[in-house]
Amino acid sequence: MTGYADDLALAHRLADAADAVSTARFRALDLRVESKPDLTPVSDADTAVEREIRALLATHRPGDGLLGEEYGEQPPAAPGGRRWVVDPIDGTKNFVRGVPVWATLIALFEGDRPVLGLVSAPALGRRWWAALGAGAYAGPDLAAGTPIRVSGVTDLADASFCYSSLTGWEQAGRLDAVLQIMRDSWRSRAYGDFYGYMLLAEGALDVMVEPELSLWDIAALVPIVTEAGGTFTDLAGRPAPAGSGPDEISAIATNGPLHGDILARLGRPAER
The missing domain is CATH 3.40.190.80 (D-Maltodextrin-Binding Protein; domain 2)
Known part of the structure; x- marks a missing residue:
C-alpha cells in the first residue's frame, strides 16, 4: 500500500457512514425532495449524507479542505494543499425514483491532482476504490477487495x-x-x-x-x-x-x- 493507506481507510469509514444514512432513506415513504436553483433534485438523504461526511472529516482531517455538492467549499483548502471532494449521492434522480443505481463519491486531491477515489453503491452491494500508485479494486469493503483492470479491446x-x-x-x-x-x-x-x-x-x-x-x-x-x-x-x-x-x-x-x-x-x- 502507498502513502495513502490511512486516507483510503478513512475514505472507507466515510463510505460506511454514508451508506448507513442513504440506505435508510432509499425508498422511504417520507423522503423529502426539493429542486435546487438549477432545477436538479436534492433529497434529504443528499444533505444528510454530506453532513455526516463533513462531521467525520472535521474530526479526522481538520486541516484538509472540503468541497461538497450540497454545502460548497468549506473549509477551503490551502493553496496547493489537500482537499476532499464529495458527491453525497450521485444519481439523485435514480435515488428518488427507487432505481438502485446511485452512489456516494469520495475523492482526495493534492493540489489539482486527484490522488484517491472511492465509489460506494450500497443498493448494488458494490464498492470501488483506488489510490495513486496502488491500483484499483472492487468489493464489499477494504479487506475483501480484488484488483480490477480495463479491457484490452482495440477496435x-x-x-x-x-x-x-x-x-x-x-x-x-x-x-x-x-x-x-x-x-x-x-x-x-x-x-x-x-x-x-x-x-x-x-x-x-x-x-x-x-x-x-x-x-x-x-x-x-x-x-x-x-x-x-x-x-x-x-x-x-x-x-x-x-x-x-x-x-x-x-x-x-x-x-x-x-x-x-x-x-x-x-x-x-x-x-x-
Missing part, C-alpha cells in the same frame, strides 16, 4: 460504448458524432452517472463519455479508471478533471487503446 467495432444522455450531446453540438460512434460500436448503452465509469474500470465496457460535469461528479472516478489502466481526459484531450470552472468539465474515459479514435471523433481544441 471500436468490438467495443461496448457508454454515454450519459443524448440530450447533453445534442446541446454540446456533437450528437451526430455520438450517433456515428454508436453505429460503429459493437454495442451501446446509456448506464449513466458513475456506473458507466466503474464498468469501464472493471473491463465490462470500453468507453464512457459525458459532455458536461461538475467536479464532484468526476473527482472520485478519475483515480479508479486510471489506476485500472484506463485513460481519462476531457474533450480537448487534457488529463481530467480539467476546465475553467467547477461546472465546465467534460469526460472521455476509455480502456486506453480506443482513446485516440474517440477523442478524434468527439474532441475539441483546448481553450487558449
